[in-house]
Amino acid sequence: MRYKIIVAYDGTNFAGFQHQPNQRTIEDVISRAVNKIAKDPEPSIDIFGSGRTDAGVHALGQVIHFDLSIQMTETNMLHALNSLLPLDVEVLQVEIVPDDFHARFNTKGKRYEYRLALGEFVNPFKRNYTGHWKFPIDIKLIQQAITDLEGEHDFSSFVASGSTVKDHVRTIYEASARLDEDSNEIVFEFYGSGFLYNMVRIMVAVLIEIGSKRRPVDDIPRLFEVKDRNQARGTAPASGLYLKQVYY
Amino acid sequence: MRYKIIVAYDGTNFAGFQHQPNQRTIEDVISRAVNKIAKDPEPSIDIFGSGRTDAGVHALGQVIHFDLSIQMTETNMLHALNSLLPLDVEVLQVEIVPDDFHARFNTKGKRYEYRLALGEFVNPFKRNYTGHWKFPIDIKLIQQAITDLEGEHDFSSFVASGSTVKDHVRTIYEASARLDEDSNEIVFEFYGSGFLYNMVRIMVAVLIEIGSKRRPVDDIPRLFEVKDRNQARGTAPASGLYLKQVYY
Structure with a gap:
């Protein structure tokens, strides 16, 4: 099941979107929340953003997708993610999308x-x-x-x-x-x-x-x-x- | 010469107004700026706020007074302080006041x-x-x-x-x-x-x-x-x- 999420974040305390060792990044905190929902003993689910944002840059509507074998309603996914995420990141919307949707490659x-x-x-x-x-x-x-x-x-x-x-x-x-x-x-x-x-x-x-x-x-x-x-x-x-x- | 200043601050990254050892406080950062202007080799000038604010509490119009032997115009003092203060504190107004003005004891x-x-x-x-x-x-x-x-x-x-x-x-x-x-x-x-x-x-x-x-x-x-x-x-x-x- 592919989930598309729309996310707002205050970029102040992040080293940007993309994962970097020993840095706090958007990718890391969202990926951690998704993998916690998946309950995988080994975090294995990747998330895909529409693109990177730099350190200190904010988002009012960043788009991310990921695949999860667990079936959840959009509303439940929204609540589950927001309860796991830190307060400087908020999921605004969740949508279950076809498997060929790609947050990065499909941007118009x-x-x-x-x-x-x-x-x-x-x-x-x-x-x-x-x-x-x-x-x-x-x-x-x-x-x-x-x-x-x-x-x-x-x-x-x-x-x-x-x-x-x-x-x-x-x-x-x-x-x-x-x-x-x-x-x-x-x-x-x-x-x-x-x-x-x-x-x-x-x-x-x-x-x-x-x-x-x-x-x-x-x-x-x-x-x-x-x-x-x-x-x-x-x-x-x-x-x-x-x-x-x-x-x- | 007694200076009354009106100050705004974002309290997020402060342990409150009042000086505490090894903590970042409003009193400390303003006191440091005032003493830098005084050019005293030993920081000796105390500042007096209208009252304390707790950690995380903000101010849109905190009032502080201090005495300085150096004579400066109100405008020059405003610029001097703001150029020395960190970005989460801003002096909004400076006024030279009579020596019996007290930021704490005179509050109505x-x-x-x-x-x-x-x-x-x-x-x-x-x-x-x-x-x-x-x-x-x-x-x-x-x-x-x-x-x-x-x-x-x-x-x-x-x-x-x-x-x-x-x-x-x-x-x-x-x-x-x-x-x-x-x-x-x-x-x-x-x-x-x-x-x-x-x-x-x-x-x-x-x-x-x-x-x-x-x-x-x-x-x-x-x-x-x-x-x-x-x-x-x-x-x-x-x-x-x-x-x-x-x-x-």
């Missing part, structure tokens, strides 16, 4: 949000949940430039060097930035076919540079052209990034 | 807020910032009972055993509870002359019991009468409590 798109707190000082309650920018910034310049990211492009200037992926062509269906006046945060949203390593955080860093006039407003087409990460060296902090939704 | 009142998240599971992003109640609860019963707390009463049933204070008579000027539908939280507010050790958290625990029909709605006058903590044993978790404002 992903939606990310990035929250950038403005103002001189970091609000203590936001330090782990936003990026922070204390200098003047013009949201209009960001809104003008961000549409250049939409469409199919080679994102070679927007991928961190750790990436092993060869093909850097991705499609962004929707990219937007708005000022949330209540919280005094700029909220970026990116909906695309797929995202390269650190791609959202590099795009946000470029947009911040544009908004604060450290980079021309029409620089993004040039960055697509040059295909060179050295021309876009910034990476916005992990704390502001949320994996919001995965599409199948 | 305090306002606390308690946030109680409802719903079956704990939201990972709220676990350190709210209490949590997963059973049915009737806000109307709470709103009916909470007004019994207003006025001058002997709060002996509402004080934790660790307290060394003899006089348990306090006045609550205002006590309210409302349901915040956006966040699905009950927000309690208490404005009073002063509060005993754990008093707000014990009052909230009693109100939760009333709202979930584990205690009669008219039980608070009886608790004032009996003056017995054993009749009100609950203490709502620290994570939901915020010291909101101190009045002088």
Whole structure:
């Protein structure tokens, strides 16, 4: 029986999604809970996420699948997992899916949000949940430039060097930035076919540079052209990034 | 020169306000910053808070004073402190005050807020910032009972055993509870002359019991009468409590 689960997590106290020896990871805590339900003496069940998230990055709707020979209703599985998981991870939804569903290979798109707190000082309650920018910034310049990211492009200037992926062509269906006046945060949203390593955080860093006039407003087409990460060296902090939704 | 500062902090990673050996406390991190500004080779400047907060309790407006022979503008002091403080503490305001101002002895009142998240599971992003109640609860019963707390009463049933204070008579000027539908939280507010050790958290625990029909709605006058903590044993978790404002 294949289970698809939708998971939210506060990434603050995790070394990221993927298993690493002697580190606390999302993969490990969820895998431990699933194997506890399976009651296998030897933990043998693997879980598959839609993709990794880095240390400190949050999820509002990460998707994971796993196979379990035990038959349980979706509701019972939801309760069983949440009772076993630590409080910084919550399963929001459980669905029994056909055996050919794959959380990673079947993704059609992903939606990310990035929250950038403005103002001189970091609000203590936001330090782990936003990026922070204390200098003047013009949201209009960001809104003008961000549409250049939409469409199919080679994102070679927007991928961190750790990436092993060869093909850097991705499609962004929707990219937007708005000022949330209540919280005094700029909220970026990116909906695309797929995202390269650190791609959202590099795009946000470029947009911040544009908004604060450290980079021309029409620089993004040039960055697509040059295909060179050295021309876009910034990476916005992990704390502001949320994996919001995965599409199948 | 006496400085009064208003401070916000995320209490999650602190063992409370008051200095304790080998623990990270609010008093220690602020005292360290002040002494760094004073450039004393031996840290000698004491800071005085309006009162303690427990481990995990937050502040939106804690007040502290200290004396410094160095003369600095309020703005410069604000920047100097915030540049030295860790990100979970923020100085919101600095005021130079007369030498007879005392952050603790001059308090006329305090306002606390308690946030109680409802719903079956704990939201990972709220676990350190709210209490949590997963059973049915009737806000109307709470709103009916909470007004019994207003006025001058002997709060002996509402004080934790660790307290060394003899006089348990306090006045609550205002006590309210409302349901915040956006966040699905009950927000309690208490404005009073002063509060005993754990008093707000014990009052909230009693109100939760009333709202979930584990205690009669008219039980608070009886608790004032009996003056017995054993009749009100609950203490709502620290994570939901915020010291909101101190009045002088």
